[in-house]
Amino acid sequence: MSNKIVSLTEEIVQPIVDDMNLELVDIEFVKEGKNHFLRVYVDKEGGVDIEDCEQVSERLSEQLDEHDPIEQAYFLEVSSPGVERKLKKREDFERFVGSYMYVKTYEPIDGDKEFWGDLIQFTDDELTLEVKVKTQTKQVTIPYKKVANAHLAVQF
Template identity: 85%
Template sequence: MSKKIISLTEEIAQPIVEDMNLELVDVEFVKEGKNHFLRVYVDKEGGVDIEDCERVSEKLSEELDHRDPIEQAYFLEVSSPGVERKLKKREDFERFEGSYIYVKTYEPIDGDKEFFGDLKEFVNDQLTLEIKVKTQTKQVTIPYEKVANAHLAVQF
């Protein structure tokens, strides 16, 4: 049910977001305690502000109310993806080449499933990360289809 709601929300939100020259980054439908939350993350070059989120929320809320695709009561939240923005699409990896990221894989690569490093390139559906192991720097190549999840990371 959750996947169907997410897919339908993406379908409804995409044209709304594009008309506002924004990017639809992600959609989540989660239950927290007794409440359900429909979270829509949008972005643009230079970042979104509260007015961008407000405009998307108003238009999306109208369209969701009109179509009424979600049976249970829920809270709609529209926001920025934040500093640890998820990387889901191929275009995300291309756009954020040179950035410090976190990647978790479905299966081990070189004995590990979690990596923090600089995204050196994304070519032919392969991520090349430069990671530090103690005092050494090495490169790891990760096939896109083996990425379970990834996001920008804050380096301390």
């Protein structure tokens, strides 16, 4: 049910964000406690502001009311993906070459499943991270199909 709601929401919101020259980053439909949340994350070069989010929310809310794809009560939230933006599509990795990120894999690579480092290269089939191991840096090549999840990270 959740995947269907996400797909239907994407069909409705994509023309809205395209019209506003925004990027649709992600959509989630989740239950937290007793409440359901439909979360839509949008971005643009330089970042989105509260007005962008309000406009998307208003336009999307009208369309959702008209199409009524969600049976249960829910809260609609439209926001920026934040500094630890999820990386889900190939285009996300291409865009953020040179950025520091966290990558978790489905299976171990060189004995590890979690990596923090700078993305130094991305091709259709693999990404290359420069990771720090104690006082040394090394490059780790990760097949794209083995990426379970990834997000930008804040480096301390």
